Amino acid sequence: MNRDVAIVAFGQTDHLRRSDELSEVEMLMPVLHEVLAATGLRTGDIGFTCSGSSDYLAGRAFSFTMALDGVGAWPPISESHVETDGAWALYEAWVKLQTGDADTALVYAYGKSSPGSVRDVLTRQLDPYYLAPLWPDSVALAALQAQALIDAGATDEQDLAAVAARSRDAAAGNPHAQLRGPVPHGDYLVRPLRTGDCPPIGDGAAAVVLAAGERAGELCGRPAWIRGIDHRIEAHGLGVRDLTDSPSTRLAAERAGAFARPVDTAELHAPFTAQEVVLRGALRLGDDVTVNPSGGALAANPVMAAGLIRLGEAAARIHRGASDRALAHATSGPCLQQNLVAVLEGDPR
Amino acid sequence: MLRAPLVVEFPFTRSLGPVQSAFLTGLRERTVLGVRTTDGKVLVPPVEYDPATADELRDLVEVAPTGTVTTWAWNPGPRRGQPLTKPFAWVLVRLDGADTALLHALDVPGPDAVRTGTRVRIRWAATRTGAITDIACFERDQSSSGVTGRHARPHSGRFAAQEGPVTGIVAQARLDYTYSPGRAQSQYIRALAGHRTVGERCPDCRKVYVPPRGACPTCGVATTEQVEVGPRGTVTTFCIVNIKARNAGNAAIDVPYVYAHIALDSADLALHARIAGIPYDQVRMGLRVEPVWSDDARFPDHYRPTGEPDADYDTYKELL
Numbered sequence: 001m002n003r004d005v006a007i008v009a010f011g012q013t014d015h016l017r018r019s020d021e022l023s024e025v026e027m028l029m030p031v032l033h034e035v036l037a038a039t040g041l042r043t044g045d046i047g048f049t050c051s052g053s054s055d056y057l058a059g060r061a062f063s064f065t066m067a068l069d070g071v072g073a074w075p076p077i078s079e080s081h082v083e084t085d086g087a088w089a090l091y092e093a094w095v096k097l098q099t100g101d102a103d104t105a106l107v108y109a110y111g112k113s114s115p116g117s118v119r120d121v122l123t124r125q126l127d128p129y130y131l132a133p134l135w136p137d138s139v140a141l142a143a144l145q146a147q148a149l150i151d152a153g154a155t156d157e158q159d160l161a162a163v164a165a166r167s168r169d170a171a172a173g174n175p176h177a178q179l180r181g182p183v184p185h186g187d188y189l190v191r192p193l194r195t196g197d198c199p200p201i202g203d204g205a206a207a208v209v210l211a212a213g214e215r216a217g218e219l220c221g222r223p224a225w226i227r228g229i230d231h232r233i234e235a236h237g238l239g240v241r242d243l244t245d246s247p248s249t250r251l252a253a254e255r256a257g258a259f260a261r262p263v264d265t266a267e268l269h270a271p272f273t274a275q276e277v278v279l280r281g282a283l284r285l286g287d288d289v290t291v292n293p294s295g296g297a298l299a300a301n302p303v304m305a306a307g308l309i310r311l312g313e314a315a316a317r318i319h320r321g322a323s324d325r326a327l328a329h330a331t332s333g334p335c336l337q338q339n340l341v342a343v344l345e346g347d348p349r
Numbered sequence: 350m351l352r353a354p355l356v357v358e359f360p361f362t363r364s365l366g367p368v369q370s371a372f373l374t375g376l377r378e379r380t381v382l383g384v385r386t387t388d389g390k391v392l393v394p395p396v397e398y399d400p401a402t403a404d405e406l407r408d409l410v411e412v413a414p415t416g417t418v419t420t421w422a423w424n425p426g427p428r429r430g431q432p433l434t435k436p437f438a439w440v441l442v443r444l445d446g447a448d449t450a451l452l453h454a455l456d457v458p459g460p461d462a463v464r465t466g467t468r469v470r471i472r473w474a475a476t477r478t479g480a481i482t483d484i485a486c487f488e489r490d491q492s493s494s495g496v497t498g499r500h501a502r503p504h505s506g507r508f509a510a511q512e513g514p515v516t517g518i519v520a521q522a523r524l525d526y527t528y529s530p531g532r533a534q535s536q537y538i539r540a541l542a543g544h545r546t547v548g549e550r551c552p553d554c555r556k557v558y559v560p561p562r563g564a565c566p567t568c569g570v571a572t573t574e575q576v577e578v579g580p581r582g583t584v585t586t587f588c589i590v591n592i593k594a595r596n597a598g599n600a601a602i603d604v605p606y607v608y609a610h611i612a613l614d615s616a617d618l619a620l621h622a623r624i625a626g627i628p629y630d631q632v633r634m635g636l637r638v639e640p641v642w643s644d645d646a647r648f649p650d651h652y653r654p655t656g657e658p659d660a661d662y663d664t665y666k667e668l669l
């Protein structure tokens with residue numbers, strides 16, 4: 001049987017277009033201190049630490065080792081790193097807690113998109129034989145998916161504009177978001193996607209604390225229990241996939257138990273408007289579900305942290321009693337290539 | 350804030366499996382190969398293993414150089430490395446005879462000239478090397494209808510060309526950044542410009558870090574108090590370099606030379622630098638050294654002996 005594990009604290013930076021005055025560790029440290037202070041834990045109390053970031057964003061090899069200074073990693077701590085979104089670092093930490101080797105875990109993620117050109121940087125994660133030599137950028141690939149969805153009659157440009165507007169409206173209540181309130185739908189960046197359909201480019205970091213069993217109740221008034229968590233992947237070739245659907249999201253949601261009972265909230269990691277349409281369909285979310293009350297990735301998209309932030313935002317709503325059962329989703333790769341789904345619940349009030 | 354351009358550039362060299370090798374060799378010979386799965390589907394571009402069943406796939410077939418657009422996106426601003434330098438459409442194309450689609454560029458004058466369902470054909474590159482870029486792009490094809498249903502034909506995967514099969518690819522990668530080192534390191538670099546070495550002290554454990562990175566790795570807290578250290582220091586350990594690293598900055602340096610860890614006076618972390626002004630085989634632990642600055646340098650060119658007596662081992666043993 002699974003051990004009960006909960007998210008007991010969440011923190012994030014303000015997400016900004018540039019953060020030249022801060023190194024990665026300088027940007028990250030206040031968030032680490034925030035989640036530690038929220039739980040009363042000190043760095044030495046943490047059983048396992050796991051992070052997510054990307055050397056290609058930083059432009060330097062082993063860039064994550066510098067960030068480790070911020071967690072007091074010397075003398076050596078039990079630590080790991082994933083070269084992808086921090087949501088997968090949370091998954092690894094959850095597994096570690098399942099083994100019983102640790103009772104608490106610190107999970108963090110950060111990304112600075114400002115030093116490079118993130119559209120070009122993300123081409124380097126693609127198939128090196130058939131895709132990478134063509135340098136198809138992240139917006140172009142998302143646009144191919146959006147057009148497929150429009151051709152299938154599942155959405156149109158007006159619908160997409162409404163997704164964008166609703167996200168940035170919601171973000172008006174999120175002081176950390178980069179785009180808040182009305183944002184013009186704008187010109188085509190890569191048609192059919194307009195600038196308003198695309199996420200802001202920026203820098204940011206986030207952290208959560210996980211705790212198992214009774215420890216969770218000691219550290220948090222209302223822990224966000226992870227009732228299920230799973231991640232799945234689509235076929236490697238874009239031209240093999242049906243870009244209008246996300247079977248891997250649906251499978252991960254099934255395995256996480258998302259369909260057992262309705263959720264009241266969903267935090268979806270959809271950097272592009274059309275991807276929210278795909279995810280709503282795959283997850284069979286009804287109109288009664290509050291989707292992305294934080295504004296989602298369309299309001300703040302610190303690459304490598306934006307997925308972890310979905311889990312953190314969903315948990316924070318449970319912490320403050322705004323949700324009882326929430327779904328959190330994270331994605332990585334082109335056109336929703338890999339997808340993670342977690343179901344979070346608060347104890348009855 | 351300090352900023353500097355940073356270019357990351359590398360050739361990405363990869364070997365090919367038998368199916369990818371046949372496909373890329375085929376492109377060089379202006380032939381498009383796919384692979385047939387155990388349930389009869391034809392995958393183009395082909396893969397070595399079935400994405401659904403994980404079966405090993407080796408059953409090569411030839412498909413047509415013509416096909417149908419399955420989705421598209423108009424790119425008004427081509428970026429470096431992309432197939433065309435003028436505005437073009439990204440397309441997924443299902444070639445006649447294939448069941449899956451291939452990503453490439455379509456050369457059309459504007460977004461009104463492309464739709465899902467548009468018939469297209471391959472425009473081959475003039476020079477072909479066995480790469481996906483041997484397809485220069487696609488262009489519209491008014492002559493073929495596609496409805497006649499051209500089928501995939503078996504193919505051996507072998508070609509008569511003298512060059513032999515393509516066995517690998519070299520994909521050039523280049524990414525441009527503007528690097529900024531953040532608060533602590535900016536202050537360190539600024540001080541160096543004035544020939545001073547400035548570290549930062551941890552408010553908890555009181556250790557002084559040089560160069561400062563903004564955080565104490567033991568306490569996990571921000572370091573903010575600046576402390577000038579050195580300029581003199583002690584060699585804590587060293588190595589003798591017999592083969593020069595390939596770097597233009599090393600051109601004037603003769604081998605063998607000594608590279609050392611140096612604990613600057615009042616610093617709690619050793620930094621590293623080259624030692625000169627002493628025969629390489631006389632450098633030793635405990636040697637007292639000082640920086641040598643060349644006129645306009647932003648960091649010491651090297652460190653040289655001060656002539657002081659060697660430091661006692663106990664004074665630097667914690668810094669090894």
Ligand SMILES: [Zn+2]
Binds near residue numbers: 553565566568569
């Ligand atoms: Zn300290």
